[in-house]
Amino acid sequence: MKYWTVFALSALLLSTGSAQQKKAGDEALGTRMYDQFDKPAFCGTSCHIDFYRQWQQSMMAQAYTHHWDEIEYFKLAVPHAEKDPKVAGVKAGCNGCHTPMAFLAGDVPPPRPEANSRANESVSCDVCHTITGFSGDTPYNFNYYSEPGRTKFGRREGAVSPSHETRKSDFITTAEFCGTCHNEKSPYDVWVKSTHLEWKAGPYAREGVRCQDCHMTKGEGRLAALTPVVEDAWQHLFHGAHDPGKVRGTIEVRIHPDVREIEPGERVKLTVALFNQKTGHKFPSGSAEERLVWLHVEATDAKGRAYHLPVDKKGFAGEEFTIAANTLAYQDMGIPLNLPDFQGIQRDGIPEGDRIFRLPYLDPQGRMTIMQWNTASQATDYRIGPRETKLETFTWTVPATCAPGPLTVKATMYYQKLPAPVAEFLGVPMEEAERIEVNMHSTQLNILP
Ligand code: HEC
Ligand code: HEC
Ligand code: HEC
Numbered sequence: 001m002k003y004w005t006v007f008a009l010s011a012l013l014l015s016t017g018s019a020q021q022k023k024a025g026d027e028a029l030g031t032r033m034y035d036q037f038d039k040p041a042f043c044g045t046s047c048h049i050d051f052y053r054q055w056q057q058s059m060m061a062q063a064y065t066h067h068w069d070e071i072e073y074f075k076l077a078v079p080h081a082e083k084d085p086k087v088a089g090v091k092a093g094c095n096g097c098h099t100p101m102a103f104l105a106g107d108v109p110p111p112r113p114e115a116n117s118r119a120n121e122s123v124s125c126d127v128c129h130t131i132t133g134f135s136g137d138t139p140y141n142f143n144y145y146s147e148p149g150r151t152k153f154g155r156r157e158g159a160v161s162p163s164h165e166t167r168k169s170d171f172i173t174t175a176e177f178c179g180t181c182h183n184e185k186s187p188y189d190v191w192v193k194s195t196h197l198e199w200k201a202g203p204y205a206r207e208g209v210r211c212q213d214c215h216m217t218k219g220e221g222r223l224a225a226l227t228p229v230v231e232d233a234w235q236h237l238f239h240g241a242h243d244p245g246k247v248r249g250t251i252e253v254r255i256h257p258d259v260r261e262i263e264p265g266e267r268v269k270l271t272v273a274l275f276n277q278k279t280g281h282k283f284p285s286g287s288a289e290e291r292l293v294w295l296h297v298e299a300t301d302a303k304g305r306a307y308h309l310p311v312d313k314k315g316f317a318g319e320e321f322t323i324a325a326n327t328l329a330y331q332d333m334g335i336p337l338n339l340p341d342f343q344g345i346q347r348d349g350i351p352e353g354d355r356i357f358r359l360p361y362l363d364p365q366g367r368m369t370i371m372q373w374n375t376a377s378q379a380t381d382y383r384i385g386p387r388e389t390k391l392e393t394f395t396w397t398v399p400a401t402c403a404p405g406p407l408t409v410k411a412t413m414y415y416q417k418l419p420a421p422v423a424e425f426l427g428v429p430m431e432e433a434e435r436i437e438v439n440m441h442s443t444q445l446n447i448l449p
């Protein structure tokens, strides 16, 4: 055999070999072992001390162990997957993003967090730093390629480490890298998480501002204990919905009336302008099925009496989901919970008539669901896009009981990760349903006698 044929053949074998190795998404289930990944404590105890401490505080480190994640996975997703063949894949699939090592090791379902197994490492250092790319054109549903081993991929050329090889990877610096877990499609082919797609369609992508620029902000620091200080040490903060400080101020709120002086019985129209100055995607994003962002407007007269102003209807399709109401929802939780006649629980748990900025997820029967994997369709997308301004009006007839003198009208925007009725019903610690004030503004009118 000629030399070049041997060479070509072995090159062919090598490339088919690695093609077999490289599996992404559902196909990667069970193709790796826990032992192939280094533990975060190994990376962080003596070398990457700062990054380790930051990561430990982030949701990435708790993606499998966090109480709400445990409840949703073990109480709802796993039993649902065992009953309904259409969603059977989520029993393994949730962990493709929440604890990739367990998924890649084929550990389905992994031991509960209390067992303290390696599944608890969640989205660990070595999970991210051995991702080399993704399959297809769109990053979603954990379609990353995981190639664990001695080589760790980073953003820098020529980084030297005593404990592993390093290789520069442009992929880790892209938004697509994040998108492999931050975009999700349900078994019904509906986008139930689209943070990366929202970003891509918005102004920040055009300007080259990536996820990393807002969630891993760079500052002066050391990449490892013994390396020199650099100016661009990318902080492993990953702060988002669980950091009230990150959420606060996301939207600027301004309110103004169409008249300043008014008598009881007359009508005033107040307009609220809401400007999204802070997020690179929509607000809310990510787990939109369970986020509540709402606008509450209240007037207080000279005697301290308070009046709640309901928002004016705009008349778009699906608007009923965007105005807080006492309706029942989330009936599909009855399937995994073995409650065949379950009537549902209160949808919103906030003052009726307030405007909600949300993307309602609907189950196959058209009822609102927080089980994002059971989403067959969505009603209107009424969230606030990056740098978008939404205007809401409140037309109000001043009641006869209103005291003469100054009347203050206050507009407040609130944020809640999980509707309180859902938290109560499922026994999720109430801190998940903590109400955060995003922003507020007030204006004054004069009530004439
Ligand atoms: C969610 C994925 C993710 C996790 C988890 C993660 N990293 Fe990173 N890491 C990144 C990204 C992305 C960058 C590069 C940031 C950029 O280019 O904007 C980075 C950069 C780094 C760098 C700097 C590389 C350089 O040359 O500037 C080091 C060192 C590092 N990470 C170590 C760690 C350690 C240690 C842990 C665990 C404690 C960890 N990372 C967890 C995604 C991750
Ligand atoms: C291997 C999958 C994976 C990759 C890759 C990944 N993430 Fe995540 N990320 C998750 C999961 C899962 C959570 C949810 C943790 C939880 O709340 O259970 C999360 C949470 C977050 C949060 C916290 C949101 C909150 O609720 O507070 C931020 C911010 C975030 N990721 C940003 C990023 C950025 C930026 C990148 C890219 C540099 C990235 N992620 C890459 C899986 C991933
Ligand atoms: C211009 C800055 C900016 C960019 C770019 C950006 N984000 Fe965010 N992100 C924010 C802010 C501010 C918040 C907090 C408000 C909120 O929860 O939406 C946030 C929230 C989040 C959350 C929590 C969302 C929720 O409501 O639960 C996730 C997850 C997240 N970002 C991931 C990403 C990913 C992935 C990318 C890139 C595709 C990205 N972000 C790009 C600023 C940014």
Ligand code: HEC
Binding pocket: 068, 069, 070, 072, 073, 077, 090, 093, 094, 095, 096, 097, 098, 140, 141, 142, 180, 181, 182, 183, 184, 185, 240, 241, 285, 286, 287, 288, 290, 373, 417, 418
């Ligand atoms: C494609 C990746 C992916 C898959 C698959 C996935 N998740 Fe997530 N999950 C995420 C990311 C990313 C976040 C964080 C989004 C945010 O903060 O808004 C998240 C957040 C969550 C949260 C926390 C919400 C909160 O309030 O912070 C729970 C609970 C959860 N997922 C459960 C599940 C369950 C159960 C499944 C399977 C049915 C699942 N996830 C499948 C990526 C995924």
